[in-house]
Amino acid sequence: MRGYLSYIGQRFAVFIITVFISITVVFVVPRLVPGDPMGAVFLSMAQMGGSAGAADLVREYERMFGLDQSIWVQYVAFWRELFNGNLGYSIATFPSQVSTLLRSAIPWTVGLLTVTTIISWVLGSVIGALVGWHKSRAFQALVPVALVLYTTPYYILAIILVYLFAFQVRVFPLSGATSLGAVAGFNWTYISDVLWHAALPALSIVLVSLGWWFLSMRSLITSLKGEDYILNAEAMGIKDRRIMWGYAFRNALLPQATGLAISMGNIVGGALITEVIFAYPGIGWVIFNAIKGLDFPVIQGGVLLIIVSVALANFVIDSLYPFIDPRIRYQSARS
Amino acid sequence: MTAVPLQEQTAPPEVQAQRGFVQQLGRNPKFMVGIIIFLTLLIGALVLGALVDPATRSTGSFLPRQSPGTPGALLGTDTLGRSIAVQLLEAIPKSIQVGLLAAAVGTVLGALIGFSSGYFGGLVDTILRVLIDVFLSVPSLLFLILIASLVRGVDVTTMALIIGIFAWSWPARQVRAQVLTLKERGFVEISRMSGMSGMEIIIWELMPHMLPWLGANFVNAFIAAVLAESGLSILGLGPQREMTLGMMIYWALNYGAILQNMWWWWVTPVVSLMALFLSLYMVHIGFDEVANPRLQTEG
Numbered sequence: 001m002r003g004y005l006s007y008i009g010q011r012f013a014v015f016i017i018t019v020f021i022s023i024t025v026v027f028v029v030p031r032l033v034p035g036d037p038m039g040a041v042f043l044s045m046a047q048m049g050g051s052a053g054a055a056d057l058v059r060e061y062e063r064m065f066g067l068d069q070s071i072w073v074q075y076v077a078f079w080r081e082l083f084n085g086n087l088g089y090s091i092a093t094f095p096s097q098v099s100t101l102l103r104s105a106i107p108w109t110v111g112l113l114t115v116t117t118i119i120s121w122v123l124g125s126v127i128g129a130l131v132g133w134h135k136s137r138a139f140q141a142l143v144p145v146a147l148v149l150y151t152t153p154y155y156i157l158a159i160i161l162v163y164l165f166a167f168q169v170r171v172f173p174l175s176g177a178t179s180l181g182a183v184a185g186f187n188w189t190y191i192s193d194v195l196w197h198a199a200l201p202a203l204s205i206v207l208v209s210l211g212w213w214f215l216s217m218r219s220l221i222t223s224l225k226g227e228d229y230i231l232n233a234e235a236m237g238i239k240d241r242r243i244m245w246g247y248a249f250r251n252a253l254l255p256q257a258t259g260l261a262i263s264m265g266n267i268v269g270g271a272l273i274t275e276v277i278f279a280y281p282g283i284g285w286v287i288f289n290a291i292k293g294l295d296f297p298v299i300q301g302g303v304l305l306i307i308v309s310v311a312l313a314n315f316v317i318d319s320l321y322p323f324i325d326p327r328i329r330y331q332s333a334r335s
Numbered sequence: 336m337t338a339v340p341l342q343e344q345t346a347p348p349e350v351q352a353q354r355g356f357v358q359q360l361g362r363n364p365k366f367m368v369g370i371i372i373f374l375t376l377l378i379g380a381l382v383l384g385a386l387v388d389p390a391t392r393s394t395g396s397f398l399p400r401q402s403p404g405t406p407g408a409l410l411g412t413d414t415l416g417r418s419i420a421v422q423l424l425e426a427i428p429k430s431i432q433v434g435l436l437a438a439a440v441g442t443v444l445g446a447l448i449g450f451s452s453g454y455f456g457g458l459v460d461t462i463l464r465v466l467i468d469v470f471l472s473v474p475s476l477l478f479l480i481l482i483a484s485l486v487r488g489v490d491v492t493t494m495a496l497i498i499g500i501f502a503w504s505w506p507a508r509q510v511r512a513q514v515l516t517l518k519e520r521g522f523v524e525i526s527r528m529s530g531m532s533g534m535e536i537i538i539w540e541l542m543p544h545m546l547p548w549l550g551a552n553f554v555n556a557f558i559a560a561v562l563a564e565s566g567l568s569i570l571g572l573g574p575q576r577e578m579t580l581g582m583m584i585y586w587a588l589n590y591g592a593i594l595q596n597m598w599w600w601w602v603t604p605v606v607s608l609m610a611l612f613l614s615l616y617m618v619h620i621g622f623d624e625v626a627n628p629r630l631q632t633e634g
Contacts, residue, residue, distance in 0.1 A: 151609070
């Protein structure tokens with residue numbers, strides 16, 4: 001138990017450092033890049049014939065972030081506002097707060113990604129194990145398919161799916177997460193509406209990530225096949241099926257779980273664009289609209305939110321890791 | 336068999352290592368198929384692009400919304416009357432340019448950081464390792480979105496540089512791990528005893544062994560950069576005044592090519608992008624197999 005605590009302590013330190021450094025990067029970068037976000041906004045506002053409340057906005061911003069003061073004061077103010085959960089105001093939809101905008105987007109992104117990640121991980125691992133274990137011709141035909149899927153970016157597949165199943169054969173809706181005028185509630189009408197809208201975005205993410213899990217599981221199982229303990233189990237006359245699932249698959253799950261942890265970040269990044277293509281109201285869609293509307297605080301808030309959640313997800317998975325991998329448990333107990 | 340262990344016994348090692356490596360690459364079918372597709376795309380686009388009449392580049396050169404096969408506009412035209420084929424011939428080299436430049440920046444930065452981290456060890460290593468881990472765990476697309484949304488109106492070169500600056504973490508980790516194992520080899524010890532400085536050892540003794548690895552990393556960074564370019568472009572942060580494959584998709588989506596059933600508009604960049612990715616992945620796999628012979632026995 002003490003070993004586990006010290007292990008968790010280390011992981012927590014890494015988590016804190018990651019968050020600290022990346023937030024610092026998010027703070028520093030806009031100040032290094034030529035071109036001031038607020039200036040750009042005012043230029044565009046002036047071009048559109050000015051905007052009511054612009055002056056209020058500047059004053060509120062300068063007060064909140066101390067933009068007229070030294071960079072250190074700004075840095076401290078930046079952290080203080082972050083700790084209060086204050087990500088500033090949206091410029092395009094002033095006076096609504098960035099955090100409010102993001103809060104309504106989170107459930108869509110998290111819901112879509114959690115479900116698709118789990119489905120593709122489970123499916124990909126199981127099919128990959130089967131193909132790696134049984135060298136039959138029919139199974140091997142799946143390898144090039146998986147390779148093509150894996151090399152296809154998420155959003156490319158998304159575009160193709162929209163065209164095929166929302167435009168040519170109009171089985172699924174073109175965009176959005178619910179039908180117009182749908183009333184949120186815990187009833188079948190609403191839930192089926194949500195599932196129906198999520199089907200295509202989910203399918204595009206599942207298919208692409210499936211390819212990767214399939215390929216990595218297949219190569220893991222193939223490399224485990226020659227191991228002594230597998231040969232030993234075979235010599236003992238244990239049933240082939242039991243050797244595969246109980247011996248080979250279980251051991252291959254470990255690197256596969258690590259892969260899951262690592263891929264979390266990439267999935268969030270890739271799905272940003274999937275959301276754009278389906279106009280799915282998650283964080284990617286919010287960021288996309290902010291880019292179009294020159295709404296820098298919203299972009300920054302969205303980026304910060306994703307960075308912190310990726311770091312947090314990695315930390316949670318690291319903390320659970322000793323429960324799947326006993327070696328870490330023993331190692332940390334000894335040291 | 337493999338070139339790497341041989342280098343230790345025979346001198347001069349560098350030249351031999353490279354020649355063996357290039358020969359092995361030439362014999363690797365995946366690498367060859369990949370590089371042939373890649374070069375066909377690039378050279379084909381450059382040669383045909385040079386033949387294009389400059390007058391056909393601009394808006395309104397053709398009738399809008401023409402489907403493929405129209406005289407003069409082989410792949411059809413968009414809603415502004417621009418030829419899709421002409422756009423494609425500009426987009427392929429530009430996308431490849433972004434990939435090459437960003438990968439070069441990322442690999443060189445990554446190699447420097449990885450070498451310093453692995454070779455010098457101690458506090459330098461601790462700090463750099465933490466940095467590598469941080470930038471590996473945070474998806475770089477986020478930083479790219481942040482910067483690209485500040486630098487409005489990027490051109491292809493600026494975009495490549497921005498992508499490259501955030502592409503060093505993976506090569507850095509790989510190089511560091513390699514340096515750590517190479518450092519313990521006898522020939523490094525001998526060079527050190529014969530009075531070579533740290534920098535000299537890195538350049539003359541370690542670098543030659545690292546080149547195949549760096550090559551594999553370069554291809555990897557290339558793929559990631561093309562991916563980042565198209566992703567950023569689709570988000571609306573691409574080079575608005577130039578054509579890349581990502582920008583072609585962006586304009587097609589932006590003008591509702593799918594809903595107007597102008598399939599040629601979006602299929603052209605999508606298929607080209609997929610061909611580019613597939614060729615690069617094959618090059619990458621081939622490179623990996625040669626640089627890391629253990630992979631060949633697998634699968």
